[in-house]
Amino acid sequence: MPADSEPTNFESSTPKLRIRAANDKPINHDGDFVLYWMIAYRRTEWNFALERAAAWAAELGKPLVVLEALRCDYKWASDRLHAFVIQGMADNQQSLAKKSRAASYYPYLERQPGNGSGLLEALSDQACLVVTDDFPCFFLPRMVRVAARKVSTTMEVIDSNGLLPMRAADKVYLRAYDLRRFLQKALPDHLSELPSPDPLADYKIPTLEKLPAKITKQWPVAEVEAIADDLSKLEAFPIDHQVGVVESLPGGAVAAQKRLRDFLKHKLDRYGEERNEPQKEVSSGFSPYLHFGHLSVHQVFAELVEQLKWTPNKLAKKANGSRSGWWGMEETYESFLDELVTWRELGFNMCSRQEDYTHYESLPDWAKETLGEHASDDREFTYTLEEFEQANTHDELWNAAQNQLVREGYIHNYLRMLWGKKILEWTESPQDALAVMIELNNKYALDGRNPNSYSGIFWVLGRYDRAWGPERPIFGKIRYMSSDNTARKVKVKQYIEKYQ
CATH class of the missing domain: 3.40.50.620 (HUPs)
Incomplete structure (x- = not known):
């Protein structure tokens, strides 16, 4: 249909x-x-x-x-x-x-x-x-x-999925500014349309005596609690046992609720100023739970605005696409909502309307053109997928980010951008860079295989971005990042020590 x-x-x-x-x-x-x-x-x-x-x-x-x-x-x-x-x-x-x-x-x-x-x-x-x-x-x-x-x-x-129904958008939005402006016009009509916190308590439903025996005999009810309590039982499944469990990041709605409580109580007020500092660890950490559906963005939004005593009458009257000022909140809260709503919904908008969202050909024409013009540029360093995977490069900050991904199932948000930019710089072609990023991210990241992970990967190659100058080798007009500049902007010494 x-x-x-x-x-x-x-x-x-x-x-x-x-x-x-x-x-x-x-x-x-x-x-x-x-x-x-x-x-x-x-x-x-x-x-x-x-x-x-x-x-x-x-x-x-x-x-x-x-x-x-x-x-x-x-x-x-x-x-x-x-x-x-x-x-x-x-x-x-x-x-x-x-x-x-x-x-x-x-x-x-x-x-x-x-x-x-x-x-x-x-x-x-x-x-x-x-x-x-x-x-x-x-x-x-x-x-x-x-x-x-x-x-x-x-x-x-x-x-x-999100605060805005996917079908409410009228097209694929190619810039965060453009979607943000659309959201500022359309979202107020949907902010009151929240799912019930407890939908089963709202309806009177008959109880099923038992599941059909002829079905459960062929497809037995799984003992999920026993496996969750003893994860060594995963050895019985024909899956990759080399990508180990992240014990510090358990899955499920219970862990998601603890993460939500902790963020709202201890980290939200610091988010705007400290979220790009790896050693501060004030990012929400919601993305794995949002990806697997253990946490609802509607609940995050509802509890955030309840805590702030915010009401929709504080919304700005004019939709100008600005990342601050529209919600009528303090800047740190608006910064968080821009990530939770604008950037998250941007990925869902693309994936729901463009089937080739994982393909190199889906990049903007200007990005493909400039990357093509510089595809044959000399690379000072090139690495294989295996060398990337093993964090075996010359760059200690990049290696630390890759080690964090392998060990903990995610990379600090700011360093994830650097991680991708260096892969673009150290592979034989932008197509190879895309393949490496997708493989490593989807294999190790708990929030991989998601519209937002593809947004981040393709942003490295120019999606949702604009042409930048000066034009550089390999990158052309694609936004450039370096480990040295990153180290000057954010404190990374402790991060490198932790993950090297």
């Missing part, structure tokens, strides 16, 4: 712009339950998709089943990514086991490639309809398109 297909004719609290019909199959009113296929918003709170599924279950007088599955053959599958997701599944199982929760949770972990094939179709045969998540990146859009053809009943996909 096209992206603007109309949803099934049923009114609920979920905004219509966030509901999309994935196929034109009818509802099975004789089904045993409503099925929510949780694939991106892996949380039980602040979730438009779960809210929509609960509303359907109440409307039809049917129980609600939440299927959360994890395949083992996705690209870059590893102990690190599996552990983060499974820890979230354990949190969801505990949340939905509470007596106040009117939903049956079905966690499934694929043990061998292909073992999970047929599970969704089998469940859909007994379901009234299927509700799932509308995430525009990685393999998920393709998976949903295939599933929509295979399931036997209605399938809806729900957008719970």
Whole structure:
């Protein structure tokens, strides 16, 4: 079905712009339950998709089943990514086991490639309809398109990604300034459209006595809590065991809520002035939790404005695209919201509307032209993918950033930009640089494989940027960064000592 297909004719609290019909199959009113296929918003709170599924279950007088599955053959599958997701599944199982929760949770972990094939179709045969998540990146859009053809009943996909519904934008925005100006015009109409903090508490839903035995026999309910408690059990899965678990960064909604509390209480007031200082560690650290859906941007926004006692009447009347002044807050808070809203939504805008967002050819014409003109320039240093991966370069600051990525699953935001710029400088071609950045980021970063990670990678090559002077070897008119200049701008000595 096209992206603007109309949803099934049923009114609920979920905004219509966030509901999309994935196929034109009818509802099975004789089904045993409503099925929510949780694939991106892996949380039980602040979730438009779960809210929509609960509303359907109440409307039809049917129980609600939440299927959360994890395949083992996705690209870059590893102990690190599996552990983060499974820890979230354990949190969801505990949340939905509470007596106040009117939903049956079905966690499934694929043990061998292909073992999970047929599970969704089998469940859909007994379901009234299927509700799932509308995430525009990685393999998920393709998976949903295939599933929509295979399931036997209605399938809806729900957008719970950002403050602005993805379908509210009128085009692909190629600069942050332009999207910011559009947001300043369009976003006020959507700021009051927040998902329920606890959608299952809002509806009266019958309880399912048990999951279908003939299905759970073939696809057993996973013991996610046992695996989350003992991550050595991941050895049984055919995934990359060399990319290890980040023990200091556990996955799941519980860890996400702790991270949110800590940031709002201890770091938010320092964010504007100190976020670019690696040794201060005042960045939010939300990105892995936002990526895997363990945390909702709607909750972050709601609790931020509640803490600041902010109301929409403080918004500036004129949309001028400025990064400060529009929210009517102190600069440090506006700086955080510009990252959380403008830059985050910029990536979702691109991925939801341009299928080639991962391809070099999707760069702006001026960037491709200047990079092409300098593709044959001499490189003082060049490194292979393996040398980059092992942090085996001549630059101690770059090596430290790469070591942080390998050890901790992320790079400090400011140094991530330098990390990418040096890869561009030290590879044989900009196409090679893109391939190295994608491979290392998606393999090791907990927030990789995300619209925002592609925004950052392609920004290195000119996306969302402008031509800069003077023209330089290799970079041409692409913005240049150096380790020496970075070290002069921010304090990196302790950072290098920690990660060398």
